[in-house]
Amino acid sequence: xxxxxxxxxxxSVFSLSAAAAFAEGELNALVWCDHTDPALIEPFxxxxxxxxxxxEYEGTGAALALLDQSRPxxxxxxxxxxxxxxxxxxxxxxAPLDTTxxxxxxxxxxxxxxxxxxxxxxxxxxxxxxxxxxxSYNSAKVDxxxxxxxxxxxxxxxxxxxxxxxxxxxxxGLAAIASDIATAEIGxxxxxxxxxxxxxMRARAASVAGVxxxxxxxxxxxxxxxxxxxEWLTAVLAEEQPELTWTIPKEGAVRWAQSIxxxxxxxxxxxxxxxxxxxxxxxxxARLATSSCFWGMPANAKAGNVLNDxxxxxxxxxxxxxxxxxxxxxxxxxxxxxxxxxxxxLETLQQ
Amino acid sequence: MNGKNQGLxxxxxxFPALLWxxxxxxxxxxxMGAMSLATLDGRTLVWGLSLENYAEIAEKAYIWRAFFVxxxxxxxxxxVSILLAYPLAWIIAFRIPPRWQRLxxxxxxxxxxxxxxxxxxxxxxxxxxxxxxxxTIMALGLIxxxxxxxxxxxxxxxGFVHFFVMLLTLTIYANLIQLSPNYRRAAIDLGASAFxxxxxxxxxxxxxGVVTGAFLTFVLCIGDxxxxxxxxxxxxxxxxxxxxxxxxxxxxxxxxxxLAIALMAxxxxxYLFSARWLRLDRL
Numbered sequence: 224x225x226x227x228x229x230x231x232x233x234x235s236v237f238s239l240s241a242a243a244a245f246a247e248g249e250l251n252a253l254v255w256c257d258h259t260d261p262a263l264i265e266p267f268x269x270x271x272x273x274x275x276x277x278x279e280y281e282g283t284g285a286a287l288a289l290l291d292q293s294r295p296x297x298x299x300x301x302x303x304x305x306x307x308x309x310x311x312x313x314x315x316x317x318a319p320l321d322t323t324x325x326x327x328x329x330x331x332x333x334x335x336x337x338x339x340x341x342x343x344x345x346x347x348x349x350x351x352x353x354x355x356x357x358x359s360y361n362s363a364k365v366d367x368x369x370x371x372x373x374x375x376x377x378x379x380x381x382x383x384x385x386x387x388x389x390x391x392x393x394x395x396g397l398a399a400i401a402s403d404i405a406t407a408e409i410g411x412x413x414x415x416x417x418x419x420x421x422x423x424m425r426a427r428a429a430s431v432a433g434v435x436x437x438x439x440x441x442x443x444x445x446x447x448x449x450x451x452x453x454e455w456l457t458a459v460l461a462e463e464q465p466e467l468t469w470t471i472p473k474e475g476a477v478r479w480a481q482s483i484x485x486x487x488x489x490x491x492x493x494x495x496x497x498x499x500x501x502x503x504x505x506x507x508x509a510r511l512a513t514s515s516c517f518w519g520m521p522a523n524a525k526a527g528n529v530l531n532d533x534x535x536x537x538x539x540x541x542x543x544x545x546x547x548x549x550x551x552x553x554x555x556x557x558x559x560x561x562x563x564x565x566x567x568x569l570e571t572l573q574q
Numbered sequence: 575m576n577g578k579n580q581g582l583x584x585x586x587x588x589f590p591a592l593l594w595x596x597x598x599x600x601x602x603x604x605x606m607g608a609m610s611l612a613t614l615d616g617r618t619l620v621w622g623l624s625l626e627n628y629a630e631i632a633e634k635a636y637i638w639r640a641f642f643v644x645x646x647x648x649x650x651x652x653x654v655s656i657l658l659a660y661p662l663a664w665i666i667a668f669r670i671p672p673r674w675q676r677l678x679x680x681x682x683x684x685x686x687x688x689x690x691x692x693x694x695x696x697x698x699x700x701x702x703x704x705x706x707x708x709x710t711i712m713a714l715g716l717i718x719x720x721x722x723x724x725x726x727x728x729x730x731x732x733g734f735v736h737f738f739v740m741l742l743t744l745t746i747y748a749n750l751i752q753l754s755p756n757y758r759r760a761a762i763d764l765g766a767s768a769f770x771x772x773x774x775x776x777x778x779x780x781x782x783g784v785v786t787g788a789f790l791t792f793v794l795c796i797g798d799x800x801x802x803x804x805x806x807x808x809x810x811x812x813x814x815x816x817x818x819x820x821x822x823x824x825x826x827x828x829x830x831x832x833l834a835i836a837l838m839a840x841x842x843x844x845y846l847f848s849a850r851w852l853r854l855d856r857l
Contacts, residue, residue, distance in 0.1 A: 281822065282821070282822035282823050283823055283825075284821050284822050284823045284824050284825030284826075285821065285822065285825070287825050288821070288825050288827070310617060313617070314617075383722065386807075389808055392823075429722065429725055429807065429809075430724075430725035430807030430808060430809060431807060431808035431809070432725075432807060432808065433803070435695070436698070436804060436807070439695065439698060439699070440702075440724075440725075443698075443699060443702040443703075443704055443705065444702070444703055444704045445702045445703050445704075445724055445725070557616075558614070558616040558617050558824075559616075561823075561824060562824070565819065565823075565824065566634065566636070569636045569811065569816065569819060570635070570636045572636075572808055572809075572810070572811055573635075573636040573639045573640070573643075573810060573811055
């Protein structure tokens with residue numbers, strides 16, 4: 224019993240010292256839009272008396288270009304697609320991460336993703352959030368039984384009532400799953416079968432839309448189904464339109480994951496690590512999971528102690544064991560296959 | 575001495591513009607040209623003098639299709655915008671009392687004041703299946719099922735036309751307002767009908783304004799990414815959209831640069847075509 228107050232005191236003194244050390248500092252982070260929610264960032268800024276400068280980007284290519292054009296030390300923290308961590312490491316843009324200071328044992332085992340976040344035995348990033356590229360739909364407009372199988376989602380019945388999420392990797396991953404091809408094993412020889420599914424999907428679709436356009440299309444009734452959607456698409460709309468929901472079909476779906484790490488050459492590596500520790504803490508994770516930009520599952524299972532019942536219900540907290548078992552990480556092609564996959568995607572869009 | 579001083583003073587006035595052009599056009603253009611001759615080895619950029627990216631453009635059918643789509647959309651937008659803007663500019667110049675013309679012009683360009691992206695999303699809502707247009711037509715009993723208007727080429731053209739009609743109205747109005755009324759009076763005195771007066775007197779004299787606006791419309795429209803991306807629903811791809819895909823994930827700057835240079839070549843051809851057939855030299 225006596226150890227607790229002492230531990231509390233020690234921790235508090237350490238935290239205060241750390242906060243003092245970083246007083247009036249600045250942290251520059253290259254992030255996805257979910258990190259720009261003030262509800263997520265302000266508590267960290269207040270606790271550490273720092274200003275966090277956030278730069279939002281879309282696409283790993285854009286992030287690499289930004290880092291490439293910056294001076295060493297310009298950026299401290301990077302949020303990156305989990306499957307692309309190795310690309311940033313190859314480019315010497317991520318620093319090794321001290322995982323002993325992070326709650327690694329609290330992370331859902333399926334999303335630790337050592338094979339992605341660790342290169343040659345050195346960990347460079349940690350998974351912070353994940354979710355699914357699956358099927359979002361309007362339950363009032365479609366037969367929900369049809370949404371339980373990829374064979375019926377893009378059937379003729381839903382001609383012109385479908386929007387496809389505008390990112391080739393997860394959608395081609397779904398097409399692979401529909402063709403009984405494991406996403407991790409997609410090779411050039413599989414592109415014919417995947418292309419056939421994409422062609423069918425494309426023929427049924429009214430649009431191929433990015434995040435906002437897909438949300439708008441679903442919310443305004445322009446389409447009733449978004450292929451490649453998920454909780455990240457419908458959760459922010461759920462309060463006003465509870466009929467907009469999502470499911471994982473019996474064949475499975477694609478899992479996305481985002482990682483966070485310290486940028487190589489950061490001038491504030493300690494503060495950057497503090498930021499990552501905050502993001503990975505149960506409080507930070509709960510705020511990140513319910514960000515106003517998009518929702519997604521927190522990687523740290525202990526965030527479940529902070530999220531309320533409604534939030535957990537929206538995130539389908541209790542179904543995660545099943546979902547993690549049903550889903551596959553989305554394709555991570557090498558450079559050559561990536562070119563072929565992108566070409567196939569663009570050819571399909573131009574049909 | 576005076577002549578030399580005047581010459582230096584002249585260069586002094588021109589120098590900022592030259593520096594600006596050098597820094598923000600010539601140098602970036604050269605960098606882009608050099609980038610288009612580089613290649614990607616896996617994910618590593620290799621500088622060189624390779625024509626690989628241009629060969630890729632020539633080989634890939636979806637890129638050719640993107641150029642055709644861009645040209646088709648741009649030509650339709652340019653023609654429709656001229657057809658709508660000319661009468662509007664005419665009404666403002668000749669039918670509205672001079673004291674109200676400034677207000678009329680202000681109202682004509684009012685949509686410019688809103689964000690381009692916001693305006694595009696607003697059009698998406700207006701054109702949606704449950705949007706204002708479909709609701710109105712259905713309420714009038716003209717259709718029983720909503721029309722598919724959003725996420726189509728029609729939507730892209732509508733968004734563009736809304737923007738470029740304003741631009742063309744300004745350039746055509748600027749020409750119309752400078753025309754002396756004596757031209758029209760003389761034509762009518764000589765027995766020309768109203769149509770003949772317009773066809774043989776007014777239109778040729780205002781052609782430079784039309785061409786200026788049309789060329790600006792062409793350049794801005796063919797290079798635009800936002801409108802087709804938001805309103806077109808990716809049902810077909812334009813060249814800027816193909817360029818963005820190259821950059822988004824793979825950071826294939828060499829191919830993106832080659833595509834941009836090819837697009838510039840198309841714009842240059844359009845300029846030469848306009849200058850030759852529409853006598854741009856009269857501006």
